[in-house]
Amino acid sequence: MIDVDVIGIRVxxxxxxxxxxxxxxxxxxxxxxxxxxxxxxxIGLAMQGVDSPRPMTHxxxxxxxxxxxxxxxxxxxxxLQEGTFFAELFLVSPDGQTHVIDxxxxxxxxxxxxxxxxxxxxxxxxxDASTTIEERDEEEQIEEFKAFLDQVNPxxxxx
Amino acid sequence: MIDVDVIGIRVxxxxxxxxxxxxxxxxxxxxxxxxxxxxxxxIGLAMQGVDSPRPMTHxxxxxxxxxxxxxxxxxxxxxLQEGTFFAELFLVSPDGQTHVIDxxxxxxxxxxxxxxxxxxxxxxxxxDASTTIEERDEEEQIEEFKAFLDQVNPxxxxx
Numbered sequence: 001m002i003d004v005d006v007i008g009i010r011v012x013x014x015x016x017x018x019x020x021x022x023x024x025x026x027x028x029x030x031x032x033x034x035x036x037x038x039x040x041x042x043i044g045l046a047m048q049g050v051d052s053p054r055p056m057t058h059x060x061x062x063x064x065x066x067x068x069x070x071x072x073x074x075x076x077x078x079x080l081q082e083g084t085f086f087a088e089l090f091l092v093s094p095d096g097q098t099h100v101i102d103x104x105x106x107x108x109x110x111x112x113x114x115x116x117x118x119x120x121x122x123x124x125x126x127x128d129a130s131t132t133i134e135e136r137d138e139e140e141q142i143e144e145f146k147a148f149l150d151q152v153n154p155x156x157x158x159x
Numbered sequence: 160m161i162d163v164d165v166i167g168i169r170v171x172x173x174x175x176x177x178x179x180x181x182x183x184x185x186x187x188x189x190x191x192x193x194x195x196x197x198x199x200x201x202i203g204l205a206m207q208g209v210d211s212p213r214p215m216t217h218x219x220x221x222x223x224x225x226x227x228x229x230x231x232x233x234x235x236x237x238x239l240q241e242g243t244f245f246a247e248l249f250l251v252s253p254d255g256q257t258h259v260i261d262x263x264x265x266x267x268x269x270x271x272x273x274x275x276x277x278x279x280x281x282x283x284x285x286x287d288a289s290t291t292i293e294e295r296d297e298e299e300q301i302e303e304f305k306a307f308l309d310q311v312n313p314x315x316x317x318x
Contacts, residue, residue, distance in 0.1 A: 038197040054245070057216050057266050064220070067250055067258045068227040086213070091226055094253075099226050103219050 001076055001120035004031065006113055009044040020109055022077070022121060029130035031077070031121055033085050039106035046113045058110040069094040074118040075108035080125045160235060160279040163190065165272055168203040179268055181236070181280060188289035190236070190280055192244050198265035205272045217269040228253040234267035236280040239288055 003025040010019050010032070018040035022031040035043075042058050055063065065072065071092045079086040087108035089101045112119050162184040169178050169191070177199035181190040194202075201217050214222065224231065230251045238245040246267035248260045271278050 036197065038195065054243075054263050055261055055266075056263075057220075060248075060260065060262050060266050061216075061220055061223070063260055064224065064229065064248075064250060065227075067260065068224075068229040068252055070223065070227040084213070089219075089223075091223060093227055101219065101222055101226065102214055104213050104215075107214075107216050107219050 001122055002027075002126050004077075004119050004121050006043070006047065006109055006119060008047060009040045020106070022109075022119060024121075024126065024130070028132055029126060030132065031126060031130045033077075033105050033109075035106040039104075039110060042110040043106070043113055046110065058107070058114060061111065062114050072111055072115055072117060073098070074120065075103070075112050077105050077108070077119070077121040077125055079122070080129055085125070085129075160281055161186075161285050163236075163278050163280050165202070165206065165268055165278060167206065168199045179265070181268075181278060183280075183285065183289070187291055188285060189291065190285060190289045192236075192264050192268075194265040198263075198269060201269040202265070202272055205269065217266070217273060220270065221273050231270060231274055231276060232257070233277040233279065234262070234271050236264050236267070236278070236284055238281070239284045244284070244288075 004022040005025055007021040007023045007030070010021055011017070012019055012034075017034060018037060019032040019034050020040065020043055022033070023029070024031075042056060045052065045056075046058070052059065073090045073092055075090070076088045077085055078088050085105045087103045087105040089103050089108055089111070091099045091101055093099060109119060111117075163181040164184055166180040166182045166189070169180055170176070171178055171193075176193060177196060178191040178193050179199065179202055181192070182188070183190075201215060204211065204215075205217070211218065232249045232251055234249070235247045236244055237247050244264045246262045246264040248262050248267055248270070250258045250260055252258060268278060270276075
């Protein structure tokens with residue numbers, strides 16, 4: 001498995017669909033994963049340290065985990081089939097057992113950025129789907145995410 | 160607290176914004192709560208027994224709960240402030256303690272329909288925000304939800 005950093009949310013033209021970008025920690029390969037608008041917000045807002053006035057779904061998830069003394073120790077992006085990525089969570093229960101739970105990468109990453117836990121990508125997935133794009137500075141990434149938020153329908157986030 | 164049934168997802172014109180409708184179990188009052196598109200799908204698809212090919216966020220939540228032997232015994236809609244509803248989950252940990260956790264009603268209801276647990280609404284919220292609308296038959300509700308899904312952007316659900 002390859003250690004990666006969650007770089008940020010980008011928006012792809014022409015359909016303005018968000019992607020979350022992972023970057024090889026000890027290398028220069030980037031893995032873009034297409035995600036939904038709500039999932040992109042769940043990741044991007046947490047990365048920017050934006051506090052939601054009410055608990056969003058992944059915040060509730062994290063609080064429930066803490067209440068039950070469950071610990072997610074890391075998430076892996078393990079497979080890519082017909083354009084769909086598959087991820088796994090490593091959940092340690094209070095008795096010390098580790099449970100592997102299937103997840104969508106967007107949920108796995110939304111939890112990882114809140115819990116500050118490692119994200120890894122399998123060699124095969126990285127070989128198949130990574131690109132080598134120029135790194136962009138942080139300011140530009142934030143501008144992109146703000147622009148993304150501007151074009152989002154606020155109704156998507158109501159309640 | 161008043162016991163309610165989750166009746167279904169409706170779509171309000173002109174903005175096609177979804178609402179989830181709760182109905183007083185022993186009465187004729189309905190409580191409509193505006194929610195987001197993704198949350199509406201999380202509730203509506205589970206109510207229709209639609210299996211997602213991959214675990215959606217609330218499915219992952221439910222599986223994590225089960226892995227940690229946590230049990231949500233019910234959800235309450237407890238408050239309404241400036242048009243925003245507030246809910247609570249009752250989470251019982253393996254040691255038998257009950258923890259009350261703040262949640263958005265959409266998350267609470269999305270979990271409730273998966274776990275088949277009671278939903279209740281406070282008397283005050285019901286008095287303030289309920290309406291008495293005619294009951295519609297099940298077929299009509301499903302048609303409405305299908306129409307809602309037709310107008311949803313599939314990109315909202317990718318990944």
